[in-house]
Amino acid sequence: MLFEKHRFVSLPPATYARFVLDETKCTGCGRCVKTCPIQLLTLDNGKARPNDRYDSFRCITCQNCASVCPEGAIRIEGTYRVSKGYWKNDHLYSGEKTTPEPLPKYKDKPFDDFAYELTETERVIYNRRSIRLYRKKQVPKEMVRRVIEAGRFAPSAGNNQPWKFIAVQNREVIDEINQKCKNFIKIIMRGTMPKQWLEKRVPGDKDAKLSFGQTLLTNLLIRWRAGELDPRARGGMNTVTSDPDYDIFLGAPTLIILLADKRGIGSIDLDTGICAQNMVLAAHSLGLGTCYIGLIDGLMMYPNYREKLGITPPFEIVTALTLGYPQGRIDKIVSREQARIKWVE
Ligand SMILES: Cc1cc2nc3c(=O)[nH]c(=O)nc-3n(C[C@H](O)[C@H](O)[C@H](O)COP(=O)(O)O)c2cc1C
Numbered sequence: 001m002l003f004e005k006h007r008f009v010s011l012p013p014a015t016y017a018r019f020v021l022d023e024t025k026c027t028g029c030g031r032c033v034k035t036c037p038i039q040l041l042t043l044d045n046g047k048a049r050p051n052d053r054y055d056s057f058r059c060i061t062c063q064n065c066a067s068v069c070p071e072g073a074i075r076i077e078g079t080y081r082v083s084k085g086y087w088k089n090d091h092l093y094s095g096e097k098t099t100p101e102p103l104p105k106y107k108d109k110p111f112d113d114f115a116y117e118l119t120e121t122e123r124v125i126y127n128r129r130s131i132r133l134y135r136k137k138q139v140p141k142e143m144v145r146r147v148i149e150a151g152r153f154a155p156s157a158g159n160n161q162p163w164k165f166i167a168v169q170n171r172e173v174i175d176e177i178n179q180k181c182k183n184f185i186k187i188i189m190r191g192t193m194p195k196q197w198l199e200k201r202v203p204g205d206k207d208a209k210l211s212f213g214q215t216l217l218t219n220l221l222i223r224w225r226a227g228e229l230d231p232r233a234r235g236g237m238n239t240v241t242s243d244p245d246y247d248i249f250l251g252a253p254t255l256i257i258l259l260a261d262k263r264g265i266g267s268i269d270l271d272t273g274i275c276a277q278n279m280v281l282a283a284h285s286l287g288l289g290t291c292y293i294g295l296i297d298g299l300m301m302y303p304n305y306r307e308k309l310g311i312t313p314p315f316e317i318v319t320a321l322t323l324g325y326p327q328g329r330i331d332k333i334v335s336r337e338q339a340r341i342k343w344v345e
């Protein structure tokens, strides 16, 4: 259809992953409820359940709830597919999500059956998860330095090493940054989210709709900030702004903001992303947890505050990482979409 790619920009006809609970195993510990980045879960009669938000903002298929569950009570089935309109994606995937299959002879076998045949690096890559449950205990400075050191030795275009790190270990400062980032996200939400959902922790009103002005704005914004308007991202951002207590830094004791010299050779986002992933994997191998926080973007609105933090030209923010000791075991194997590979032989 001629205008197909302009349709359903704000609310696409989508199927989402489903939360499936084995009630006989659930002890009601609440870890899955605390960890879900979209706050889709609740405890009801001592069992984990989807809450009212679940009908409006659906699962990003991260499987973090299943990873943190000590009882193995959760399965996440299915995934996000859109059949038509701007966000159409169902033609871009093949097959089902699967757990890691690095060795063809062990296809369809549980990871633990062949983990011993993998290298230590491979095991770290497959087991690492984003950590959203942290202990209060601070990470000693020498450990933070050790993690940053792994970033320092990342490859970069022309060896230009554009990065700079701001390591924040002061709770009050992390709280201030949290408030400022949330204020910025609220502005985007006001323009692109039904009014009824803005200030409620649980948007139970399933009939809420975008106003005419919001629909227009969404269709305009899509041209240069498509990522923020993705239906899954909007659920995440609504979580953050509708709950006054939500900490985008997840209560982690340390926050590392990654900056880059904007005059860097090639792509500073790519260079600094590679640097960050070196840090994430090193942290995991040291028993520390991390989570990327793209929502740090909100600091762009506060030039004076940025200066106070040491974020001054030519450096600009690329991303941020939380760092801390995980509450119990979280890292686990998950399933992911098939790799899209085109062999040219
Ligand atoms: C660039 C980037 C930005 C992200 N921003 C956030 C964020 O702001 N908040 C959050 O809770 N998770 C954030 N994440 C974590 C993703 O949700 C997570 O990586 C994804 O769901 C896959 O889960 P896994 O990391 O446990 O494998 C971000 C990840 C990346 C790579």
Ligand code: SF4
Residues within 6 Å of the ligand: 019, 035, 036, 037, 038, 039, 040, 041, 058, 059, 060, 061, 062, 063, 064, 065, 066, 076
């Ligand atoms: S898979 Fe992720 S987004 Fe979905 S319910 Fe579990 S924790 Fe929440």
Ligand code: SF4
Residues within 6 Å of the ligand: 021, 025, 026, 027, 028, 029, 030, 031, 032, 033, 047, 048, 068, 069, 070, 071, 072, 073, 074
């Ligand atoms: S983490 Fe597992 S055991 Fe705990 S409430 Fe959630 S499903 Fe139940």
